[in-house]
Amino acid sequence: xxxxGTGLYFKAVVDQYVFSSGKSNPEIRKRLKExxxxxxxxxxxxxxxxCDPVAAQKIHPNDQRRMIRALEFFYLTGEPISSQxxxxxxxxSPYNLVVIGLTMKRNYLYxxxxxxxxxxLKKGLLEEVKSLLQKGYHGGLKSMQSLGYKHIIQYLxxxxxxxxxxxxxxxxxxxxxxxxxxxxxxDKRVKWLEVDPFxxxxxxxxxxxx
Numbered sequence: 001x002x003x004x005g006t007g008l009y010f011k012a013v014v015d016q017y018v019f020s021s022g023k024s025n026p027e028i029r030k031r032l033k034e035x036x037x038x039x040x041x042x043x044x045x046x047x048x049x050x051c052d053p054v055a056a057q058k059i060h061p062n063d064q065r066r067m068i069r070a071l072e073f074f075y076l077t078g079e080p081i082s083s084q085x086x087x088x089x090x091x092x093s094p095y096n097l098v099v100i101g102l103t104m105k106r107n108y109l110y111x112x113x114x115x116x117x118x119x120x121l122k123k124g125l126l127e128e129v130k131s132l133l134q135k136g137y138h139g140g141l142k143s144m145q146s147l148g149y150k151h152i153i154q155y156l157x158x159x160x161x162x163x164x165x166x167x168x169x170x171x172x173x174x175x176x177x178x179x180x181x182x183x184x185x186x187d188k189r190v191k192w193l194e195v196d197p198f199x200x201x202x203x204x205x206x207x208x209x210x
Contacts, residue, residue: 007183014093028075032068047071052080100208101190103181108196113173117148117166126152147173 002013036044041061048067049056055070073081104112129152137144139153148169155165184190193207 007180007187010184014095014097014099016094025072025076028072029068032071033064036064036068041067044068044071052082054082055080058082097189099187099189099191101184101192102195102204103192104195104197109177110174112197113177114170117170117173120148121166126155129153130156147176 002010032044041064044067045056045061048059048070051074052070059066059070061067070081073079125148129149132144132149133139133153133156139145139150139157144150144153151160151165151169151172154160155162160168193204195204
C-alpha cells in the first residue's frame with residue numbers, strides 16, 4: 001500500500017521511469033547565476049526560449065533554479081533538457097494496480113489547507129525555522145525552500161509582516177494542491193472518489209474495497 005506522496009514519487013514507484021541526467025558543471029552554473037543577477041531574468045529566459053522552447057513553456061521566468069539548470073544542461077550536452085528530463089519508458093507498470101484518488105469540493109479542500117497551516121503554526125513552525133537558521137541551515141538550501149519554511153524565512157528577514165506571510169503561505173499551498181490534482185488527473189488509472197468532511201469513513205473504505 002502506497003499512501004500520499006507527490007505525483008513524481010508515485011510514478012517512480014509504480015512505473016518504469018528514467019530520471020534526467022545528473023551532469024553538471026559548477027563553472028557554467030556560476031556564470032549563469034552571475035548573468036541572471038547582472039542582466040536579469042528576462043535575458044536568461046530568452047536564451048532558454050531559443051535553445052529549449054519546450055522547457056521554456058514549463059518554466060516560469062521567476063524560477064531561477066530550474067531555468068539555470070535547463071541552460072546548464074543544454075550547454076553541457078548540446079541537447080534540450082526537455083528531451084531528456086524525467087522520461088517515462090513507454091511500458092506498462094509491472095504491478096497489477098488499484099489506484100484510488102480522493103477529491104473534494106474546492107471550498108472544503110481550501111478550508112482544510114488553511115486549518116492545517118494554522119495547526120503547523122500552533123505546533124511551532126516559527127520556532128522550528130528559527131532553530132534551523134541558528135544552526136546554519138540557510139534559506140538557499142533546497143530543503144529550506146519548501147512550503148512554509150521559505151515563507152517564515154521571509155518573515156524572519158523582515159521582508160514580510162506576519163499577516164502577509166501566512167496569507168502567501170496559504171495561497172501557495174492551495175496552488176500546489178491544484179498542480180498536484182492536475183498531475184494525477186492526467187493519469188487515467190486513477191479511480192476518483194469524492195469525499196466531504198461529513199461523510200462516514202466506512203463508506204469510502206467500502207468503495208475502495210469493491
